[in-house]
Amino acid sequence: MLDLELSEEQRLLKDSADRFVARDYAFESRREAVAGEDGFRREVWRRFASLGWLGVGLPEDFGGSGGARETAVLMESLGRGLVVEPYLACVVMAAKAVALAGADAQKEELLGGVVSGDLLLSLAYAEPRSRYDPAHVETRAEAAGDAWVLNGRKGLVLNGDTADRFVVSARAAGGVADEDGVALFVVDAGADGVHARGYPTNDGGRAAEVSLENVAVAADALLGGDSTGGARVVAEVVDRAAAAVCAESLGLMAALNDLTVDYAKTREQFGQPIGKFQALQHRMVDMFVALEESRSLTAVYMADVDSAEAAERQLAVSAMKAQCDKAGRAVGQEAIQLHGGIAMTDDYIASHYFKRLSAIHRLFGDIDWHLERYARLAL
Amino acid sequence: MLDLELSEEQRLLKDSADRFVARDYAFESRREAVAGEDGFRREVWRRFASLGWLGVGLPEDFGGSGGARETAVLMESLGRGLVVEPYLACVVMAAKAVALAGADAQKEELLGGVVSGDLLLSLAYAEPRSRYDPAHVETRAEAAGDAWVLNGRKGLVLNGDTADRFVVSARAAGGVADEDGVALFVVDAGADGVHARGYPTNDGGRAAEVSLENVAVAADALLGGDSTGGARVVAEVVDRAAAAVCAESLGLMAALNDLTVDYAKTREQFGQPIGKFQALQHRMVDMFVALEESRSLTAVYMADVDSAEAAERQLAVSAMKAQCDKAGRAVGQEAIQLHGGIAMTDDYIASHYFKRLSAIHRLFGDIDWHLERYARLAL
């Protein structure tokens, strides 16, 4: 029968993440981290490593544990805490790309570094014109004897300003949006010709534009020695990231729903708590239902993200992302509206949940993009 | 400056139509008319003639008066009364096609008959596969010397079961959906090879499927002697019909809003009128706004239906139909829901308003069809 209950390990992971967020991740200290140079706290990252979280979703052979469901368990708790440390960018995305595409030696070195917390990776796959298509790669990789020379520009590289190395997609062959002909390279952030321009994002995170100018990389920088299947690897990683932010959005929505209901119980207007006004009650019920439905769908379909069948994974991810984004938009907008003015302020945490939800809606395919893919696969 | 106020003539027309509907068009007698053989009452039709309504929207030279705005004024009142007499089918559509395409002699004869109430016309333009495209004409017209032979099948001919004559679109040349090559013929309902199969429609109206088997018509049956521009004439007539049902839907929505608010004021549940429940109040406000907005848009754009520029007419009609259908769907569904069970019954008039609105949404282009045309013209 379908196993939707958390396993013992998943329960432990969830408890430890929830405890961490509740006890050690206060809104004020997050605010300081966001304002700091890295946009997150190195000591928190080390703590993640010691808790074993930096291997969640990575292969056991290289120090990791669990799959999409474990990643989801962790992401939901991190969402509730508005955690800004780069678990998504480094582990779910860049390290996973290495795990999927790398040769054993590459995995040994890179995943070991990620799991221990000593190495920060970012996946540089998107480009200024790629929108939601991971196969849209204009960055060029030209063979130069045994080595390669990379030229191009990567956009919105999540946490790219603090990455030690990038996993870069570059086109070795084919036209701009061809699925074949894309290679993945590991590139040092300090290599000649690599320039990362970091900036904050609206949700309290960080990203970078990365330009590559005649960047020379050795043959062993090519992941798995395969110069053509990179777009499929990135597509899978982006799907996994989409699933992960769906789980994160459950935590965000839950936090907003709790805040809204609590506020409605205490905020008085016209002589009674606003939660007594029926029109507002019905809207809070809609918010509740939106979250519960998203929970149900992700509980059932999250396991499909680990499927060996691309079509099964894609269908599940598109269903989840369309549902969670739709729910997240409604919950986020209603949470602000039902709070009123207070939720418009930077000082009140609701606005930050709202902005993180808004950012998620623009990452890894928006509702239209996923509905289109879903229609192609399911109808 | 923009003239949105009713003129003196329009005001008189509105007053007389409102008075007729309120005094002489009781729900019960309408029900009997619907159940009767013709689906409407001949004596009411004669009354329309004597009131001058059967010329509203037709050229003055042939006994008519006014244009799209006058048609709208009348339609709104008829909507409020759920009037089933074939003003839309006979005057707004079939007679208007004659007015637009006919030679003077044809207009003289046919429009004279319509305006006096002695002649019932129906426009047989749609076909089983034409959906919302008036240029989709499979019915064939073949020249046979001076005369023509018609073969084909016409679908959903409004009030086609009581028509004395049909205005039939038939393809004299070109491919199935070509705009050119369509001719309009006047065909006697009793002519050899014409078979009309009448049936009731969900909204209390009547329609017919009309088959044409080797129907021979003389040269003077061809409207205006033009065998190629018929699809453009039909397109204009369909636009006019769409505008007319927008006006009608204002009357339908107004009736439903009034019924709903009145019911909410008197129906008690849990010790108070349901109109005191805030969640329901806000939904009734949405219904009110939907109607008022539709009123505004139609007030401003209705005059464009008479424009000589097809693009201007099309843009106005598509904006109005998209808005009024969207509003009508919301108002209709909410009216049923807020009433509760009583509105589910055939005995209560609200369900009939609802069904007429639903029928309108499937006539002369639905929301998607009009949004698509609007986008083409305006974006």
Added chain:
Amino acid sequence: MRIAFTPEEEAFRAEVRDFIEAECDPAARRRVNEGLGLAKEDYVAWHKALAAKGWSCPHWPVEHGGRDWTPAQHYIFEEETGDAGCPPPVPFGPEMVAPVVWTFGDDEQKARHLPPILSGDVWWAQGYSEPNAGSDLASLKTKAVLDGDHYVVNGGKTWTTWAQFADWIFLLARTSSEGKRQEGITFLLVDMTAPGIALHPIVTMEGGHEVNQTIFEDVRVPVANRIGEENKGWTYAKFLLGYERFNMAGVPAAKRQMRRLRRIADDQGLAGDPRFRHRMADADIQIRTLESTMLRLLAAATAGKDPGAEASYIKIRGTEIDQLMTELAMEAVGPYTLPFAPNAGAEGWNEEPVGPDYAAPVAPTYFNTRKVTIYGGSNEIQKNIIAKHVLGL
């Protein structure tokens, strides 16, 4: 999504399929799949076939004829029967009055009423709603006055679905006007052949006759037909309303509607229209989401847990999806939703349909389905309940 059923469960699924193939009238199934109505005989025939197999009321306690199925078996059974278009269960006897009888009835009542419900020999109707009560059930006015060993019942019930087929009706009547409105209500079982019962058909907007006004004029009901105690009927009524058997009937029906919608869209040339595809995809995800909620309940039930709050919004979402599917069908069919053919497809109907053959039931279904967000506790009432009991507002 993959559900790992055990080999035993898969064997059970095969058994259910074979049984349906062998015993369920293909004509009735075709009608269900095409969105057409069924006759009383269709429901009864399938119920009796199931009863012969011992499957007519599998969710009942075993002692009364239910099956000792796992939640997974119930799920499989409902999925297969739903998917195959078997006539859906008629709830008034098996799902509504029966749990009240076995929980609160005396031995004689159990012996008398449960077997014919199980076998399909007796058809029940529900007598809850009254013309002026609506969602405010407790304001009911039908009176029962004790006269010797009978109650004399006077009043009227409305929206009594298929009362024209019913042999018995259960109803709530006021036996006292003391205290709160919820007190003073008594739960009675009434033989529909008793003198003084009159039915007035209510025609609903699509032209069908599903519901009635049922009028009681000096109807004598033996005290022996009272459930439990006098004036405690509200307790039993609430139990009945709260008796949520594990029910996923809505999902297979929605999937059937989706399959039909896709056929219609193909035929109407809409399959390639990105806007309509978008709406179909969105609806399909909504169905999968509702199904996922049902699976969560199933998983919780399997783990022996109370489903809790998740159960409360199923009625809201199930009915919204039901209405959405009927709207999409209207949109897909387009102009040929207009012809009015209330008897289209009925037994003995042999006219040629107007428009495509799938068109006739589409508008009547759209109209009729407006009821689903109103009945069974309107969706507004459901939201009030969630606001109060789940959100604590």
Added chain:
Amino acid sequence: MRIAFTPEEEAFRAEVRDFIEAECDPAARRRVNEGLGLAKEDYVAWHKALAAKGWSCPHWPVEHGGRDWTPAQHYIFEEETGDAGCPPPVPFGPEMVAPVVWTFGDDEQKARHLPPILSGDVWWAQGYSEPNAGSDLASLKTKAVLDGDHYVVNGGKTWTTWAQFADWIFLLARTSSEGKRQEGITFLLVDMTAPGIALHPIVTMEGGHEVNQTIFEDVRVPVANRIGEENKGWTYAKFLLGYERFNMAGVPAAKRQMRRLRRIADDQGLAGDPRFRHRMADADIQIRTLESTMLRLLAAATAGKDPGAEASYIKIRGTEIDQLMTELAMEAVGPYTLPFAPNAGAEGWNEEPVGPDYAAPVAPTYFNTRKVTIYGGSNEIQKNIIAKHVLGL
């Protein structure tokens, strides 16, 4: 839709256009058209240019410096200035306090306050909302105690927009706690340089500083600065809230947003996407519909009629459309809405933008625009008002 303006009206339109061309800073207009913020100086400069022409407050009574324009002229003026992207009028002085002053103020107050508002020399702020009052304005707690010929004001106001630019503030203060809450409120005009006023900036979620908490600690306000009678301030406040000048500012702004959206959609390859086109078309029709309502009001005003109920929903629909446009822009821009550049485009900003050059203001505008359905009487309050006063519920 064609509006038949008279030749005189068309001549007036040409005059307005020429004036804008000659006097309105192209840099400021570019900023408005690109969705970027303006500095105080931009507003003041345009106001002063208009004042020099006698057009700064055309809706005022002529005796105080207004123009004797027809409704059509007001319409044309607002359409042209809106279309050209001129800095929008700042309402606190010209549209809010000024009507109160000329209606309820004494001669000295009129002489002192109206001319500098007209000329643009004095900037006003609004002191209505309080932290615990919100939509329930009458629950305000800021106190004013009479002490000789001064009131001593203590308390705090919130959401005071652009108080950091303000020379004066008008506020409601409680002078009595007797009777109903609406009684005992007094309307005061306060010099922002008075000792005891402190501003605490409120940063809103997009990172901007538009609003403040304004704290009053023993602020002495001359009795001469009281409007009308003590304890009658609620009357003046309601007058102010109800003072709906003929205002179509929302429509030209929405049309500007639509033009920008189309450029973005073109650049992002969405112009041919039927689903996005569908949404743009729907939004465009919503804008035309709102415009039509404004035209209905104009026609009614021209005919000397009270606009009546139509006016009441403009705030609801205008703000909904405003939010819709910002959402569509988010959708069109896609991933490049993420970079956070709160000062993008500000005076002195010379970094290279991240992403397309139209992207930077899109997310901040989306975030900031969440406020419009909350402020100025939340849309829920507007619906309560319509339910009560228009529908009679």
